[in-house]
Amino acid sequence: MSVPRYPMQPYPTSWYRVADSADVVPGAVKGVHYFGRDLVVFRDERGAPVVADAHCPHLGANLAVGGRIEDGALVCPFHSWRYDGTGRCVGIPYTDRIPQQARLRTYPACEVNGVVAVFYDELGRDPGWTVPQIPDYDSTEHWTGHITKTWKIRTHLQEIFDNAADAAHQQTLHAATEILSYDAEPDGVYFRGQFTGTYDAGEGLPEQQAWSRNAYLHAGLGFSQIDSKLDYNGLVIDRQIHSCFTPVDEEHIDFVMYQRTRRLDDDDLTELIHQMTAQHTWRSIEEDIPIWENKVFRPLPSRAAFAGGALPAHLCDKEGDIAKTRAWARQFYTDAACGV
Numbered sequence: 003m004s005v006p007r008y009p010m011q012p013y014p015t016s017w018y019r020v021a022d023s024a025d026v027v028p029g030a031v032k033g034v035h036y037f038g039r040d041l042v043v044f045r046d047e048r049g050a051p052v053v054a055d056a057h058c059p060h061l062g063a064n065l066a067v068g069g070r071i072e073d074g075a076l077v078c079p080f081h082s083w084r085y086d087g088t089g090r091c092v093g094i095p096y097t098d099r100i101p102q103q104a105r106l107r108t109y110p111a112c113e114v115n116g117v118v119a120v121f122y123d124e125l126g127r128d129p130g131w132t133v134p135q136i137p138d139y140d141s142t143e144h145w146t147g148h149i150t151k152t153w154k155i156r157t158h159l160q161e162i163f164d165n166a167a168d169a170a171h172q173q174t175l176h177a178a179t180e181i182l183s184y185d186a187e188p189d190g191v192y193f194r195g196q197f198t199g200t201y202d203a204g205e206g207l208p209e210q211q212a213w214s215r216n217a218y219l220h221a222g223l224g225f226s227q228i229d230s231k232l233d234y235n236g237l238v239i240d241r242q243i244h245s246c247f248t249p250v251d252e253e254h255i256d257f258v259m260y261q262r263t264r265r266l267d268d269d270d271l272t273e274l275i276h277q278m279t280a281q282h283t284w285r286s287i288e289e290d291i292p293i294w295e296n297k298v299f300r301p302l303p304s305r306a307a308f309a310g311g312a313l314p315a316h317l318c319d320k321e322g323d324i325a326k327t328r329a330w331a332r333q334f335y336t337d338a339a340c341g342v
């Protein structure tokens with residue numbers, strides 16, 4: 003029997019991206035695999051996204067494989083039972099008697115910042131909070147369009163949040179020229195912070211060093227937004243980066259990043275900078291991936307033992323906000339002794 007790689011739940015309570023909005027086409031059924039289960043994503047008769055278990059409550063057919071949408075209802079390919087957007091069975095072609103068990107499990111779903119999101123909670127609770135909408139998300143008047151990159155990574159969500167708060171690795175992995183300054187505060191299910199510092203900008207950029215200030219907002223463990231300001235010796239570039247992290251199964255997550263750049267006066271320069279800085283962002287993630295895929299997770303003492311003030315034994319000062327981020331993240335785990 004193999005030993006689980008992490009001491010904590012693989013699927014903490016949060017909103018998570020399950021698809022890009024543009025990929026959930028009215029009248030079509032999209033199959034996805036997250037939280038170790040097969041799911042379907044479709045739009046109801048009003049166009050609102052629905053996320054449901056993929057397997058039909060009748061005899062178990064996968065509704066994403068040959069299922070179809072008729073008048074906003076999802077129709078099973080096996081015996082044509084029909085389900086509405088709440089998961090209720092609303093029709094069986096060969097009888098009027100609908101069994102009580104004929105109910106498809108649906109999950110709270112919404113659409114925000116260009117993605118369809120689902121609220122996953124092992125206890126089946128309602129969310130009570132939302133992912134903040136990014137202003138003018140779809141407008142290209144002042145911003146370029148978004149450029150996107152997806153990675154499937156053998157890691158746990160919590161590692162991403164540790165990493166975002168980890169000041170010391172910015173020098174060793176990401177070409178920071180000094181220990182960055184970090185400053186963050188939890189705010190309920192949100193966590194706001196910023197980190198500031200200077201990076202070696204690498205070859206091909208106008209100056210060798212870039213000053214950068216990054217204000218970030220985590221919304222639960224599934225979404226994170228960064229407003230990033232870069233200064234290449236007077237050329238100031240504003241970027242918005244938003245990231246979605248979704249557990250695929252107990253060992254893997256999908257990490258999807260979207261980046262846009264505030265338009266400069268010159269369109270060609272805007273496009274050049276947009277592409278170049280996006281590649282730089284992708285590279286910084288790919289510098290972390292081999293660490294994430296091969297490391298183990300060092301738990302902190304239990305919630306009761308760790309009051310949140312003192313540093314745990316294996317952390318030292320100038321390491322940023324790792325302990326603070328973990329203390330914030332605990333609210334998303336239903337297991338009190340999980341070690342986060």
Ligand code: FES
Pocket residue numbers: 058059060061062063078079080081082083
């Ligand atoms: S398995 Fe879906 S209707 Fe029979």
Ligand SMILES: [Fe+2]
Pocket residue numbers: 165166171175176286290
């Ligand atoms: Fe990193």
